[in-house]
Amino acid sequence: MAEPNRESPKGKTVSLFVTCIVDMMYPQTGMSVVTILERLGVKVIFPMAQTCCGQPAFNGGNRREAARVAKQFLRAFDGAEVIVTPSGSCATMVRHEFPTLFAGDSFWGPRAERAASITWEFSEYLVDGLGVTDLGGRLDTPRKVGLHDACHGLRLLKLGRQARALIGGIENAEVSEVPDCDVCCGFGGLFAVKMPDVSGSMLQDKVNSITGSEADVVVTGDASCLTQINGGLARSESAVRCVHLADLLAESLEGQEAPK
């Protein structure tokens, strides 16, 4: 279910929050988002002063450092009409944690509230925000597409149905559910390096679910889960890979004519 009473983002300029991990490791995913949004006639700008949302510090229990980083986010996106990000986890940080992080702060508090109210996760923006599910995409060969429902998006933003609808809108793509698609992949930020054996065991369960499924490719909305899952799939010598939803959508649009 979409969160009620969110102001419609239709017709507004999108400020892209690409996230630090996409910025440094998967910049093409950011470009995929831009391609898709511009194809839909949305004006996209990229505030160059952006860094990270501060979640690593926040989840580490260090709210002072988290707030310092979050302030840079708020400075970078000051004046934004709509913020779109290809990450359920980072969107959750802005939407759910920024307001509490700056609660009682007369300067940053209202800015945090404002950022929270205009931030959308990518699939949520397309489906709930713009009301689009069919982008007119087509894959060259038929593929069964599994999903990994990344935890924060799934449980705090109620994501899941949006990505499925968008995949359903691609010709030659068929949603093929992976068992336990709603179970954590074991990434958890610092958790993965703080408790590597536990994280590795959780990852192995996820890899087993994927390799035991019929999916040719697994789509997720978070680059961090993608890094974890692909690291595990590569290690287990599986040919299946996890891709970001934006990249699958962008791939399906290559060579397709833009809608008028």
Add this chain to the structure above:
Amino acid sequence: MKVESNNFIELASIAIQNTEQQAAVRRGTRNGYLNRLAAFTQFGYEHGQHLRMQAAAAKRRALKSLPDLLEEAEARMTENGITVLWAEDAAEARHHVQEIAARHHVKRIVKSKSMLTEEIELNDVLQGAGLDVVETDLGEYIVQIGGEHPSHIVAPIIHKSKESIRDLMVEKLGMPFTDSSGEMVAFARQRLRPIYLDADMGISGGNFVVAETGTIGLVTNEGNGRLCTSAPRVHVVLVGIEKVVESVEDYALLTQVLPRAGTGQHMTVYTSMINGPRRPDDPDGPEAVYVVLVDNGRSAIYATKYAEVLTCVRCGACQNACPVYRSTGGGAYGWVYGGPIGAVLTPLYVGLENAKPLPYASSLCGACKQVCPVDIDLPRMLLDLRCDMEVRGYGSRVYGVGLWVWSFTQRWPWSYRLAAWAARVGQRIMGRWHPGPIGAWAKYRDVPTFAPKTFHQLWAEREEVMSRK
């Protein structure tokens, strides 16, 4: 029980190597999870959510007026002929039980399942005093003969395979070799039956205390609870002070929710409401009933931002849902309670300094809150505990410095660009050398590479091309 929670990481690593235990825990938790899901969605998703929200409201209401409700419960129970005793800590609770045993010349005790008695290490003390104590819940019985501790709140031997239970029963009880779990259960039943009848005292926990009627609510599945609470001369209930609820109506609601969450049942096989000792016209029942209301750290939690954790009904659903628990089992948490609820309760009960890894024993995936029948925000509490760790200076210094350096790079665009450049160049120089945290990562996964150009750079190039057009 010695607190070993500071060894969580090591204990977890050992548990993960134990493939037989891994298989048992995964199977058990998965079944529990799916059964819960089926029970809560049988009448539709919305119905299940309404049940959860009503249950949460009932428990939170009770928590809010806890002091008053406890007094009301004491008054009603006393009117019902129950002797009510208060215990501030584990030692006082144990002392009460020992005194009651002495007063009634008790030699043999049967116990129904109770996590609180694990918390206060009751068995050790009673056995040390020369009393015979027999656990009668089948799982707890196996735990007792194996000299172990329960690894799950409602399924104490979830970590054991059928075969290992069989071998234990053959070794310790002289059971004839069998592959049939039915025969194993029948053997245990035959073995336990005369023990109930010989027992002088029964000890049980309590799932709920109904304030308005002074009733102890007990939900069980094996019938052992009824035998323990009605066959022996004396019945002692040990119950945490947080178990009190306002009304019979709330009790009726909660007895629908607890079994659904714990085992996927609509109701447990036995749902008992114990109101006091045997009355003159009763055909059976104990001569004396005692209720020991145990604090043991609960009122200290009541005064903190973690008070809501006291609404826990001990169903074990969060353990079944937790991917960390599924990987490690309950033993790794190093105290009575494992899983997400244990990761929150243990530091609060035994002190953060004695359970430092537990707030971090979670990927913060949120599955625990999602399945909690009273909607306790366990992920939020884990985050708050991590904050407490930092504030009290218990956090790892290495990570603290690392985090500060990281935060520094994220606070300004220039430092961010510098860090992105350094990361890329650093990775190229280090090649396949993976020190520290990168090594921890590389143990189970391939290490991702930084892109040749950041999105920032790609965007700047694009802007330049577009401005030339």
